Amino acid sequence: MIRFEHVTKRYADGTTAVDDLSFEVAEGELITLVGPSGCGKTTTMKMVNRLIEPTEGRVFLDGEDIATTDPVRLRRRIGYVIQQVGLFPHKTVLDNTATVPHLLGTPRAEARARAAELLDLVGLDPRKYGDRYPEQLSGGQRQRVGVARALAADPPVLLMDEPFGAVDPVVREHLQNEFLRLQSQVRKTVLLVTHDLDEAVRLGDRIAVYGHGTIEQFDTPATVLGAPATPYVADFVGSDRSLKRLSVTTVDRADLEEAPVLRADGNTTAPAAPGAVVLDADDRPTGRDGTGPAAVPLGTTLKDALAVLLRGDTGRLPVTDPADGGRYAGVLTPAGVHRALRRAQPRPAGPTSPDGPAAAPGRPAEDPLSRR
The missing domain is CATH 3.10.580.10 (CBS-domain)
Incomplete structure (x- = not known):
């Protein structure tokens, strides 16, 4: 569904935000992009809807080179959720949710009916919340409206930039649970940017761990935690990665x-x-x-x-x-x-050091629980 081919973004001052990225995202996959601030993960995401244009390389959406697509038409095919939500303060919750269908020419009654369905899907009763304004909602409720609005035109792709970062930990966990439930129903192709490794592990089908403008490892949460590809990844996921694996391993x-x-x-x-x-x-x-x-x-x-x-x-x-x-x-x-x-421990190819992460770049670090 999404394909990056040797994509680089270099700014006029010589700063390279992303460097020669090549990866693919399958239809219906939820990919989390995780890494420290300034590593290029948000730049990567914004190149999908052409809010940022690549310096080199090509980005494809459903087989189409997006450089040949009208940006406005492209963005109306892509849902976009940001941390601060960006709801229109002068519009009701129902009208905020119906924004994109309105722009696409959907009749008002049909667009509002679609908006009501989506509000119900994200756990907000449209009869109770539809006529309210954003200032009358909690942070978590506004975030739900943002997700509903992004889904209103039934886009095949959803881009999410730190979507749950502006709420407290209890609400964040609840929103994550609700989003996983929602994703199991709608199965959108999702790129989700986060700096929170626990969130990346919990939500992602696969995780892209960013270094400085490059992806150090792109794999399932279990593999990233159980067999870090480089010393950088081993350090990033932390010495408690065996405990983190509890959240990505299920009872068999x-x-x-x-x-x-x-x-x-x-x-x-x-x-x-x-x-x-x-x-x-x-x-x-x-x-x-x-x-x-x-x-x-x-x-x-x-x-x-x-x-x-x-x-x-x-x-x-x-x-x-x-x-x-x-x-x-x-x-x-x-x-x-x-x-x-x-049982769930990935078995990397090649030798591993008995003392932990190997010094050689690219060699998977050993999880202590995998020692015999």
């Missing part, structure tokens, strides 16, 4: 163990037993053993599963299989968490 059936099972018959509570899993007549955990929440499903991140596991008293967390009607699949233990991380 192979990670589970067996445990004692008790049956609960009707309204009769089975007698308590340390570590036992109490199942109902349909083989679903009931949570009657007093150790905390009943279970988590397969596919839960290790981070979320470990949080639930640590709230219990037995060191065993029942896990269910959604594909089997939520029936009991086994238990996750701390040893299972470790096995899951080992």
Whole structure:
């Protein structure tokens, strides 16, 4: 859907913002561009909608060289979300959301109906919020309106520049969850710029880690965290990258163990037993053993599963299989968490240093959990 071919942006003072970038983004992929301030990630994104023109190289959108496309027509095909949202203060939420369809000539009633659908999709009841003005909304609500407005013309590509950076951490996490839910429904091709590695890891199908105008590594979150391509990337993702991998590794059936099972018959509570899993007549955990929440499903991140596991008293967390009607699949233990991380550890080609990141450029750094 998006392709960069040897793209460079050099300014008149000699500053090179990006240098010889070549990469591709598949349709429906969510790519996060992460790196320190001034590394070129926002410049990269703005070259997609021609807010910045490359000095050299070409950018393609759905096979078309965007240099040959009228910039206004191009931008109306691309959703754009920025940190400060940029809503029109004199327009209602509904009219803000309907802005692009109006510009494209969509009849007013049809554009407002589309806007109402999108407000509902991002979790804002149009009957409650549609007639409000931006100043009457919280920061998180304004950001939702910004996302809805960017989607109003059903663009194939969405560009997001630090979209959740202006809100507090609790609201940011909620917005990230909502955006992931939304993306699972609309499946847009997304470039999202962030300086927050945790956000990049949580949201991205793949991550582009920027150095100074170049991409040091472009891979899945698990690979970036588990096998940094260069010492620079290893330093950027930090020494706690093994902990960060908890948020990108999910619970698999192979990670589970067996445990004692008790049956609960009707309204009769089975007698308590340390570590036992109490199942109902349909083989679903009931949570009657007093150790905390009943279970988590397969596919839960290790981070979320470990949080639930640590709230219990037995060191065993029942896990269910959604594909089997939520029936009991086994238990996750701390040893299972470790096995899951080992299972998901990327195995880089070539030798690795037993003492951590190798000195040679381009050699993947070793994750301590991968040591045998």
